[in-house]
């Protein structure tokens with residue numbers, strides 16, 4: 001398949017532009033959706049990087065290059081298709097909101113909006129399933145196709161760790177969940193309406209697949225994108241690093257990333273670390289990733305800017321608005337109450353300012369890291 005400059009693209013281009021320069025996020029998208037997948041042209045290596053194992057079987061179609069979230073050949077097309085506007089994508093509505101269900105809020109990361117939205121979509125028949133990331137073992141999260149409200153609620157939260165496991169952890173743990181692998185799994189299902197919850201790089205891959213018409217991306221009808229500064233690698237070294245920075249691991253109840261890394265301790269007190277301090281334990285690819293707010297999602301969500309117990313929601317398009325307004329109408333989510341319309345307007349302006357500042361910060365960090373030699 002020719003790239004923007006008319007040159008035929010292949011895995012060699014992906015190798016050069018992304019993998020060799022340390023920008024591969026190990027999502028597996030290129031291997032999972034390789035046109036020569038049945039021929040075994042590509043495989044994931046033990047360290048999670050894609051490899052061209054059978055060069056003669058590569059069809060030189062360029063699909064691997066195009067769907068990679070770290071290439072930009074399809075930017076113009078995806079931006080036009082999903083109504084992208086500067087500086088951080090489309091924005092139809094912004095608010096701080098939370099689930100009305102105390103049961104959801106008690107297991108959620110912030111206000112439980114993601115979980116409440118998914119449950120509403122399922123109950124109203126708008127979706128048949130959702131790709132979520134429940135905790136798999138100890139600290140790890142793994143993607144799963146949830147088809148019941150119970151499964152969706154069981155996947156709520158993205159706490160990086162309950163304490164007792166933090167200290168015992170010997171193997172590599174990353175806060176990244178390989179959601180794109182679950183998209184591949186949809187091909188064997190009879191599902192036609194599926195929601196996906198993912199970090200911005202995963203949202204990008206899905207949007208690129210949709211732009212290229214790659215099966216089964218057409219069944220992903222609702223995309224909820226999480227805000228994301230970075231995914232952390234919490235292997236032994238990562239944990240030791242946090243310990244040295246003063247995070248008392250045995251007392252940590254919950255880790256969350258908002259304006260900073262927030263470690264909530266068993267007694268309710270908090271330890272905060274500035275995001276810059278996390279660079280040494282961020283996945284290397286994340287440092288060159290420019291998308292903070294899941295710019296191509298239908299709805300984007302994070303904790304940034306909202307009071308504790310609330311989720312910041314950016315509704316980006318009609319699809320997002322239908323889902324959000326239906327959950328509001330049915331009383332499954334509620335917005336933060338304000339003392340006056342003026343106070344509500346000021347709060348919305350503050351949310352947008354904060355998100356914009358983080359988007360710029362992440363874009364500048366990415367530009368800095370992209371200039372550095374591999």
Ligand SMILES: Cc1cc2nc3c(=O)[nH]c(=O)nc-3n(C[C@H](O)[C@H](O)[C@H](O)COP(=O)(O)OP(=O)(O)OC[C@H]3O[C@@H](n4cnc5c(N)ncnc54)[C@H](O)[C@@H]3O)c2cc1C
Pocket residue numbers: 107108109110111112113114115116132133134141155156157158175176177179197198199226227228229230231232256257258259301302303304311312
């Ligand atoms: C790796 C990561 C980094 C983040 N960084 C930031 C940040 O810098 N700033 C910020 O404001 N917010 C960040 N968030 C988002 C924030 O932590 C909350 O997920 C968001 O506010 C939604 O809260 P909620 O209570 O509405 O979601 P919930 O109702 O708790 O639902 C969360 C949903 O996310 C899914 N999920 C959990 N972990 C993952 C994962 N690793 N990959 C894909 N899906 C997952 C769960 O299965 C669940 O469906 C990040 C999230 C993740 C996973």
Ligand code: SF4
Pocket residue numbers: 014018019023024025026027028029030031050064067068069070
């Ligand atoms: S980021 Fe994903 S699609 Fe891109 S090279 Fe790495 S594994 Fe392949």
Ligand code: SF4
Pocket residue numbers: 025176199200201202228229230231283285286287289290291
């Ligand atoms: S910063 Fe977040 S969105 Fe970007 S590559 Fe890392 S995990 Fe993906």
